[in-house]
Amino acid sequence: MSDVVETIGVSKWYGEVLGLNTFTASFGPGITGLVGPNGAGKSTLFKLLIGQLRADQGALTMLGENPWNNVPLKRRLGYCPEHNQLYGWLTGQQFVETLLRLDGMPTTQAARSAKDALEIVGLSNVRHRPTRTYSRGMRQRAKLAQALAHDPEILILDEPLSGADPLARVHILRTITEFARNGGHVLMSTHVLYEIERITNNIVLIHNGKAIATGDIHAIRALIDEHPHAVRLVTPRPRDLAQALAGMEHIVSFEFPALDTLLVRTRKPDSFYKELPKIVVDHGLEVHGLESPDDSLEAVFRYLVG
Amino acid sequence: MPLLDRRQRIRAIVTTGLRREFKRPAAIIAIGVGTAVTSLTAIVTVLIASLAPGGPPLGLSFFYSAASNPVILFFVTLMASVVGSGLIADDIDSMALTLYLSRPISQADYLIAKAAILVPLVSMVAVLPLVLTPFLAAILGFFPWDIGLEAMGVGFLVGLLLTMFYASISLFLSSITRRKSYAAAGVFAVTFGLTIPAGILWDVTQNSALLLLSPWEDYQAVARAAFGASAGPIDWPAALVILLGSTILAAFITYMRMKAIEVVSG
Numbered sequence: 399m400s401d402v403v404e405t406i407g408v409s410k411w412y413g414e415v416l417g418l419n420t421f422t423a424s425f426g427p428g429i430t431g432l433v434g435p436n437g438a439g440k441s442t443l444f445k446l447l448i449g450q451l452r453a454d455q456g457a458l459t460m461l462g463e464n465p466w467n468n469v470p471l472k473r474r475l476g477y478c479p480e481h482n483q484l485y486g487w488l489t490g491q492q493f494v495e496t497l498l499r500l501d502g503m504p505t506t507q508a509a510r511s512a513k514d515a516l517e518i519v520g521l522s523n524v525r526h527r528p529t530r531t532y533s534r535g536m537r538q539r540a541k542l543a544q545a546l547a548h549d550p551e552i553l554i555l556d557e558p559l560s561g562a563d564p565l566a567r568v569h570i571l572r573t574i575t576e577f578a579r580n581g582g583h584v585l586m587s588t589h590v591l592y593e594i595e596r597i598t599n600n601i602v603l604i605h606n607g608k609a610i611a612t613g614d615i616h617a618i619r620a621l622i623d624e625h626p627h628a629v630r631l632v633t634p635r636p637r638d639l640a641q642a643l644a645g646m647e648h649i650v651s652f653e654f655p656a657l658d659t660l661l662v663r664t665r666k667p668d669s670f671y672k673e674l675p676k677i678v679v680d681h682g683l684e685v686h687g688l689e690s691p692d693d694s695l696e697a698v699f700r701y702l703v704g
Numbered sequence: 705m706p707l708l709d710r711r712q713r714i715r716a717i718v719t720t721g722l723r724r725e726f727k728r729p730a731a732i733i734a735i736g737v738g739t740a741v742t743s744l745t746a747i748v749t750v751l752i753a754s755l756a757p758g759g760p761p762l763g764l765s766f767f768y769s770a771a772s773n774p775v776i777l778f779f780v781t782l783m784a785s786v787v788g789s790g791l792i793a794d795d796i797d798s799m800a801l802t803l804y805l806s807r808p809i810s811q812a813d814y815l816i817a818k819a820a821i822l823v824p825l826v827s828m829v830a831v832l833p834l835v836l837t838p839f840l841a842a843i844l845g846f847f848p849w850d851i852g853l854e855a856m857g858v859g860f861l862v863g864l865l866l867t868m869f870y871a872s873i874s875l876f877l878s879s880i881t882r883r884k885s886y887a888a889a890g891v892f893a894v895t896f897g898l899t900i901p902a903g904i905l906w907d908v909t910q911n912s913a914l915l916l917l918s919p920w921e922d923y924q925a926v927a928r929a930a931f932g933a934s935a936g937p938i939d940w941p942a943a944l945v946i947l948l949g950s951t952i953l954a955a956f957i958t959y960m961r962m963k964a965i966e967v968v969s970g
Contacts, residue, residue, distance in 0.1 A: 485800070
């Protein structure tokens with residue numbers, strides 16, 4: 399079988415709630431993006447793929463094997479969950495090292511590999527700080543480091559860019575691209591199509607637990623461009639940032655939902671994401687977090703599924 | 705470089721878990737105060753009894769007084785609550801379990817590691833006083849070494865039985881909730897919710913079989929028999945079966961639950 403992941407009619411119920419609904423899709427080699435709004439079933443699919451959930455119906459294989467309770471398979475994959483706390487008192491180095499020790503890596507090798515992985519994601523200078531002092535973007539990078547430190551064949555990344563600041567995004571996307579260039583496979587979920595578009599054309603759209611479209615990212619983009627795209631920015635000076643961004647022609651609206659938050663709606667997310675870092679630097683502003691609420695994507699999905 | 709075996713991977717969880725406990729003030733206090741108080745009271749009890757005229761004979765049975773120290777019951781329960789109740793529940797709640805189980809370890813490995821964290825800590829209050837007391841008594845010359853060594857061996861086994869019971873019960877309770885406070889309350893309920901009513905009902909009905917409901921009474925019945933002390937109200941074989949049976953059953957259910965657990969959160 400050439401596909402890295404294959405799912406045929408997979409369903410998963412949480413009591414009476416349907417997490418996945420006869421989900422059928424194949425993910426080939428390289429980077430594949432799983433795009434869908436919150437609650438679409440992305441995390442459920444990933445939990446099934448790493449063997450932490452058992453499918454109620456259907457069949458799925460990863461790297462040719464059934465993942466449920468498949469301990470040897472776990473050595474071949476790296477998983478980065480969206481939410482987690484191992485123990486906040488662990489330093490970045492200890493966090494990665496501890497998880498590498500669970501892979502069976504000897505102490506000295508684990509220490510070396512942890513150091514290397516943290517360097518790859520740009521956390522070398524803070525690797526001896528407790529992870530509870532990390533920003534959300536730094537924590538995302540630390541989780542990415544633990545996922546790739548043991549040199550897995552496949553990376554499964556659940557919303558790795560969620561809440562990450564612009565610098566962290568650059569590091570994370572660069573790391574993922576490099577991993578794939580060296581022959582690794584990546585499955586990455588997001589509810590922001592523009593993030594994944596930078597690194598792959600292979601996408602699977604998921605909504606209400608079903609795969610509703612595969613591939614052709616350009617057609618999907620055209621649909622999304624018809625809907626204003628929302629971006630939430632965490633900054634100590636939201637009004638100054640709004641003023642700096644006001645010159646962008648594609649901005650539709652600004653909102654200030656909290657004292658440190660600016661919500662921007664744009665018709666050209668591409669241009670927005672491209673121009674934002676420069677504007678922030680030129681105006682001496684700070685952006686501590688950036689995320690896209692999924693209402694714009696939700697609108698597209700509603701359109702797609704009629 | 706070859707990868708290390710399963711034992712080493714389990715050890716990695718144990719090391720991290722122990723480091724975590726020794727960073728938690730509540731655990732440090734419970735361990736420190738529990739160890740000091742249980743050991744001191746056991747030693748003082750034995751030494752006073754050995755010096756008192758007309759006290760029990762200076763034989764193995766003498767050390768039953770250390771094993772029956774009610775302070776042990778309190779601190780074993782406290783330790784199991786403070787440490788044991790959070791071992792699995794916290795990992796489920798914080799989703800650390802997701803990260804653990806994304807690594808090549810099985811649920812059984814995880815459970816063994818958690819037991820390996822809890823057992824040594826509980827044994828600090830359940831085993832250590834029973835071993836330390838005859839050791840000191842022998843060193844100070846109150847008892848001949850042969851009796852001291854025998855008492856240490858018996859104390860170790862009896863203390864281990866209590867340790868395993870509480871470790872098993874608290875891990876079971878910890879595995880069925882994501883709130884450690886619920887598991888902690890469950891540990892106290894198992895101890896005092898059974899011991900106190902069993903005592904009251906026995907007083908009222910004089911039916912000693914009711915005392916078998918109490919893990920503390922069961923433990924004391926076994927300890928009495930092991931140390932050769934005079935018989936109590938309940939038979940030790942039945943008490944031993946109940947304690948061992950509960951321990952094995954709770955461990956088995958926890959194992960089956962962990963084996964089938966689906967990590968839903970996150």
